[in-house]
Amino acid sequence: MSPRPPRIAPLYNPIWLTILPRERRARGAYQLCVMLLLLTVGWSQVIKGPTALSSLNYIPTGQAEMLAWCCVWAGGSGVASALIPERIIHVGRWQIDATWWRLVIEFAAHAMLIFVWAAWLVALLRTTPFLEGLGLGTGAALWLGVAAVVRCCQIGWTVKRALADHPSPAGIISQGQARNDQ
Amino acid sequence: MTSDWIRLLLLVPDSVSSRIMAAENETIPTLLTGGGFVFLAAIMGGLFLINKNASDGAAALARGSTELTEGVRQEIKEVKADRDEVKKQCSRCEARLNTVLRQLAKRDAVTNDLLEVLDKVVAPVLPEEQADAMHASVRALHTVLDREGFNGEV
Numbered sequence: 001m002s003p004r005p006p007r008i009a010p011l012y013n014p015i016w017l018t019i020l021p022r023e024r025r026a027r028g029a030y031q032l033c034v035m036l037l038l039l040t041v042g043w044s045q046v047i048k049g050p051t052a053l054s055s056l057n058y059i060p061t062g063q064a065e066m067l068a069w070c071c072v073w074a075g076g077s078g079v080a081s082a083l084i085p086e087r088i089i090h091v092g093r094w095q096i097d098a099t100w101w102r103l104v105i106e107f108a109a110h111a112m113l114i115f116v117w118a119a120w121l122v123a124l125l126r127t128t129p130f131l132e133g134l135g136l137g138t139g140a141a142l143w144l145g146v147a148a149v150v151r152c153c154q155i156g157w158t159v160k161r162a163l164a165d166h167p168s169p170a171g172i173i174s175q176g177q178a179r180n181d182q
Numbered sequence: 183m184t185s186d187w188i189r190l191l192l193l194v195p196d197s198v199s200s201r202i203m204a205a206e207n208e209t210i211p212t213l214l215t216g217g218g219f220v221f222l223a224a225i226m227g228g229l230f231l232i233n234k235n236a237s238d239g240a241a242a243l244a245r246g247s248t249e250l251t252e253g254v255r256q257e258i259k260e261v262k263a264d265r266d267e268v269k270k271q272c273s274r275c276e277a278r279l280n281t282v283l284r285q286l287a288k289r290d291a292v293t294n295d296l297l298e299v300l301d302k303v304v305a306p307v308l309p310e311e312q313a314d315a316m317h318a319s320v321r322a323l324h325t326v327l328d329r330e331g332f333n334g335e336v
Contacts, residue, residue, distance in 0.1 A: 063210045070214050073221065100235070104228025111224045115217025119210045126207070159231065 021158055022099070025151075026082045026106050034144065035082065035109070038075030038116075042068045055127040055137065067119050074112045081106035107155045110148045117145035293324040 025031070045068035050056035056064040084102040088095050120141040128135055134142075297320055305313040 059207070059210055063214075066211060066214050070217055074217075077221075100228070100232045104225065104232065107228065108221045108224035112217040112221035115213045115220060119213040119217070122207075122209050122213065163231070163235065 021161055022086050023103075023154075023158055024086065025154065026078075026102065031151075032079070032082045035075045035078030038071045038113075039079060040075075042071030042073075042075055046072060055123045058127055059123050067116070067123070070112065070116050070119070074109050074116050077105050077109035077112070081109060103155055103159060107152060107159075110151045110155070113148040114145055114152070117141045117148060121145065289327060293320065293327070296320050296323075 045056070045064065049061075050064055056067065059067075081102050084098050084105065086099045086102060087097075089098045118141075121138065124135070124138045124141055128138055130138070297317070300313070300316055300320060304316060308316070
């Protein structure tokens with residue numbers, strides 16, 4: 001048995017090692033399961049079409065398919081963003097801060113979801129207008145849309161903190177960071 | 183489209199809502215197209231941000247490396263100047279040492295000449311006590327010259 005070759009030391013690449021605040025919000029059970037809901041419902045509608053009592057029966061088939069594919073893309077991106085770790089990953093000799101990619105994909109998913117929930121809401125309102133009552137679907141589409149907007153703002157704030165609020169070299173927690181965290 | 187939104191937000195009878203449902207409505211595809219554009223724009227914007235961050239990091243590294251290199255160059259220049267100065271002082275000290283060694287050799291040669299003259303010329307014609315005394319005198323003279331720093335030049 002030949003001796004094992006010496007292990008190549010990982011290439012220290014400080015360009016990719018950035019300081020991003022850790023969030024861990026995408027791993028929340030609610031967010032992850034709503035993404036799974038979108039993914040499963042989207043695939044189901046792509047394969048089987050709208051269910052019998054779905055409001056999507058009252059919009060043209062092409063629009064329903066478009067909405068289903070948007071659900072698949074947004075839900076898949078959301079699940080992916082929950083799976084990407086918030087740390088430096090090693091790809092061969094390279095070290096990449098995956099936090100950036102997680103935030104970008106999660107932001108894209110939520111930005112798309114704002115429109116997806118709005119489209120759901122429009123489809124639902126066509127069968128059940130507001131003044132006829134607020135059903136589960138209408139309420140969910142309305143408030144999950146609000147949640148998507150809030151999440152986009154949160155991610156934007158995180159990126160702003162990482163890019164604009166440079167930490168002071170004078171200490172681990174500088175005065176500026178303390179002020180910005182308030 | 184505006185009238186559609188108004189109808190959607192109002193309580194309308196079933197007969198009206200069935201007419202609304204039957205009508206062609208471009209709101210949903212418009213929203214979904216917007217969502218698709220926003221998705222792609224967010225991905226592209228994110229790539230831009232990642233690239234910008236990496237570029238800023240690379241620029242900061244390059245700037246720091248340049249400053250470090252310049253500082254090290256300056257240090258090397260100063261150390262070289264110190265080395266040249268020490269070399270010059272060494273040369274001066276060496277020349278002075280050679281001069282002193284030459285002077286000492288001359289002084290020793292004078293003493294040896296005196297002793298040789300004493301041995302070969304004076305001692306044969308003098309009694310032994312006087313010759314020894316003159317020997318001792320010459321050696322004492324050498325000691326005095328040594329103490330006084332005589333450099334051999336007459």
